[in-house]
Each structure stands twice: as structure tokens, then as C-alpha cells.
Amino acid sequence: MAPLYDAHQHFHFDQLTPYRAKIDADLRAFGLRRAVVNGTSEEEWPVVSALAREYPWILPSYGVHPWDCGNRGPGWEAALRVRLAAEPGAGVGEIGLDRWIIDGLRPDDPRLAGLRVAPLDEQKDVLARQLALAAEFDRAASIHCVQAFGALLDVLKQARLPARGFLLHGYGGPVEMVKAFNDLGAHYSYNIELLQPRLAGRVESFQAVPADRLLVETDAPTKPPPVDRARFTLPPAADGSPVNHPGNIAVAYDALAELRGVALEDLAEKVEQNFWRLFQDS
């Protein structure tokens, strides 16, 4: 069978730090070929870069995530340019738009501690600038979007886009918009979250995505599979939240093949082609 590829995760996040050696051994044992590890703020970029030098399966990606947009430093854009120039295989991401952080969370939510929440116009500007860098360096852009798909389409229509395309990771937008995103070069990665009954609506868009635009992701350390399906488990984080082992990419492939009604081997072969059309090796 074709090797497996994780199109979106965060190996560098604190929840995984104590288990890096075990995760690395597990991933090598079952033949993961590459995982795109997304740094989401300037502080994270050097950490991801160092990990990519240590672990050959990591394909690094650098960006300012919408959650980190409000706290970015004045030199962020120049710093991103320098990093992309220095690392020819690196992607641009995780970047995007998030309206939920603006009006969907209670102000005392612990996830907002220390964050200045950037208004949507500011998020759009920072996204467009990062897309322009991705276009200039011809790197895949990995995009996060929550409750802002209309705004995302507007930005994508006006921005310079990378010729190789961009990734809508964990796509949760309406099925009706898939065609418009396809025309602009969208690829889509889905994770095990699709199995949740509350996200049944997402399965429709998943099934509408063309086979040559489909990728698979874990989004680890978040989004662990249901306990009865998990192939790898890790202890919960200090705050009690569950931690997803990146090896559960194999579970995501299984579940997505089932939901698409295709053989696992066929999905794996297609995803391998799609992965290398979108991403490039360093």
C-alpha cells in the first residue's frame, strides 16, 4: 500500500513534547512518509524548524494563525519572508480567518487569555499578505477557516494565490461553496472529526470534493478518534483535555475510505499523488 501522509498537524505543541521519541518511533514503524507541521506564530517557527531538521518525516510550514494575528510583532512579515527564502521546502501556514474567536467565545474563556483578538478586517489583511508570500515563493498555503467562508472566498478571489494551490484544512464550509473554492485551486484535508454525528453535514461536502483534491490529516494533538477506534493513545493533558497521537492518521485514512466508499489502498494512492502536487520536499 502507498505510504501515509498527514496534511495538517502540530507535532511541536506542548501536549506532545513529553512523547516525541515514542511518537517518532510509532510513526516510523507503520510507514508515515510525511506530516505537515504547522507553526502558528513567530515564536513557534524556530521550534518547528528545529524539529524538521531532527525528524525527516516533518514538512515544516510557517504562518500567523488567525488566533495569533492580534499578537503578531511588527516584523512578522519580513521574518516570514526570510524563513521561506531560507527553507525551500517549507509551506505557508497555518493562516486563515476565524470569526468564532471574535464573537463565539465568552470573554473569560481560558483560551483567550493573553490574546488580543484581531477583528475580521485585520485577519483578512494578514491572510492576504501571507497568500501573496505563498504565491511569490510558490509554496502551498494551509488555511484554517471557522465561520468566515464568505469572507475567505472574497480574500481568495482578490489575493495572489500560489500556482500549486492551497489547502482548506478540516473543511467545515458549505457544500455549495466547494465548486468556487475548487476553481481557485483548493485542496481539502479531513480528519477523524467527520465521524462525529453532530458534524454529519460535513460528510456531504467531503463526498463532493473531487478525488484529486483530497488529503487526510490528524490535526494532532487535537481531535482524537473515538476510544474504540484509536490505534494509539496518550495520557490526557494537564488540564484534562484529550491528546491525539499523530499515529492516528491511520485511523483517519480508514474512516475516510469508509465514508467515501473506496478501498483504503485506492485512497492512499490518490492522497499520495495529491500531497506531492500540493507540497514540495525540502
Ligand SMILES: [Zn+2]
Ligand atoms: Zn491546525
